[in-house]
Amino acid sequence: MLTLSPDDIQAIKLSLQVAVTATIIALPPGFAVAYLLALSKMRGKALLEGMINLPLVLPPVVTGYLLLLLFGRKGWIGGLLDKFDIRIIFTLRGAIIASAVVGFPLLVRSIRIGMEGIDRQYIQASRTLGAKWWDTLFTITVPLCSRAILAGMTLMFARSLGEFGATIVLAGNIPGITQTIPLAIYEYTSTPGGDSMALSLCLISILLSFAVLLIGEAANRSLARR
Amino acid sequence: MFLEVNVTKKFPDIICHAAFSLENKQCGVFGPSGSGKSTLMHMLAGLLEPDSGFIRLNGRTLFDHEQKISLPPDRRRVGVVFQHAHLFPHMSVQRNLFYGMNRLPKQERNINSDHLIKVLRIDQLLNRNVTKLSGGERQRVALGRTILANPQLILLDEPLSGLDSTLKYQIIPQLQQVFAEFSIPMLFISHSLQELRMMTEEVLVMQQGKLAQQLATEELARTSFGTGGQGYTNLLHLDAMEDLGKLLSCRWGSIPMMLVKAPDQRPGEFSLNGRDIILFKKHPDASSARNMLSCTVRRTYETNWLVGVELDCKGQTLIAEIVPQSVEELNIRPGKEVVAVFKASAFRRLY
Known part of the structure; x- marks a missing residue:
């Protein structure tokens, strides 16, 4: 039977919290970057695209280590934040940032493909009918790629649920603070007699991921019907 | 504007x-x-x-x-x-x-x-x-x-x-x-x-x-002469349709016309290709074609390989397209009286 300790329940809660927050904070910049890549005539697109996609091809541990350098007390961003007494390393914030960075390319890629699939003449039609560019963005572009946005969010959410490598480097594995499901499983597997506990968390993990995909698919269908 | x-x-x-x-x-x-x-x-x-x-x-x-x-x-x-x-x-x-x-x-x-x-x-x-x-x-x-x-x-x-x-x-x-x-x-x-x-x-x-x-x-x-050399298309508004059995009588302005009966016989816009119009010097005795109009040549103009003849039919304009040899034989020049002949089936309804 499924038996869960208070720590396990805390890990599930943390996992959901991290995945939801990471997905929500990544959405606006993810949308903006996808817009630049898909619809703007900006120079240096290839470079931007390469940088965005880097976390997809790098080992997550490397991404985590780079983030550690950046957000550490002596890092560019970490040093700045330290002045405002904000700490990232070994906090929930660190776990969220790690998930957001690792899932970001999936989100951008999905939205970008959706945007590239929009017939440009819809956008042109809207502009000639008197809509400003931001008006067109919210009334035409976003609705026409809503399914791609949803798909990107689903992917990113699922990826965040499973994030391990970057999280353990940047946020550590502190029960109740930064220990998400994958980190808890890792801890159980390296503890004698933790196998059955690891297995219950694995089951929870599978159920959660499956639920996310199902919900995503259902939402996708309802959007397609409109 | x-x-x-x-x-x-x-x-x-x-x-x-x-x-x-x-x-x-x-x-x-x-x-x-x-x-x-x-x-x-x-x-x-x-x-x-x-x-x-x-x-x-x-x-x-x-x-x-x-x-x-x-x-x-x-x-x-x-x-x-x-x-x-x-x-x-x-x-x-x-x-x-x-x-x-x-x-x-x-x-x-x-x-x-x-x-x-x-x-x-x-x-x-x-x-x-x-x-x-x-x-x-x-x-x-x-x-x-x-x-x-x-x-x-x-x-x-x-x-x-x-x-x-x-x-x-x-x-x-x-x-x-x-x-x-x-x-x-x-x-x-x-x-x-x-x-x-x-x-x-x-x-x-x-x-x-x-x-x-x-x-x-x-x-x-x-x-x-249109694209692809289909010839000049005269556009005629025909009205006052009257059913004569297999034919319809109608009017192009004040000019009476005959056209073949079609299922949809309301007045409207019809096309008549300039190449479907035959020009005669004099009114023919008899002809199978149902439409014979006395007209005056207003002007002629050359195109790629045919000659366009602009005709004045009681104030309305009709353009016929004929070959240069015919222009010579009929001595077509501005002011010349001719008879334009075309079949009742030469019309096509546009709308």
């Missing part, structure tokens, strides 16, 4: 250039595909920036390279009806229709939408999903949507080319009615001379990216 344009746009393989001024409310742009029609349209609408030159509409500068003015599309007041309508698929017909109007300042919403919807016959479609509309319905909604945004000029980018000919000739009278009633200047872009003749009075001819000619549409129709 007063439109002044002088624009140049360079592409890797072609340079587009057009300089013209237009005052006529019903103008067209004619040319084969790839001749620069679409580029010109995009530059006028603000969807493509020219490399140099200017665009002024009713004295308002829309684009001026030297003064560094380039109004965005939403401030140009130039509407576009796209070839495939491009109704927003996530909105109902009603929301599509009012998309532009809702973005106008209140004092400029002076198009009577109820009347427009009635003229375009789209009142039954308002709550429909746009993806369920037919091609003709889509184009009518797209035109309505553009007009309601109250533009100073409407560009129609081959709006009929996606429709079959039956549908096309059904929609043309509606277009004519809308543009007449709402008095909106338009630039009708098409590669079909026939469409341009029905919709416009003046036409810009584009060739290989350049403006080649600017002339009356009817003049273009005569000199070019």
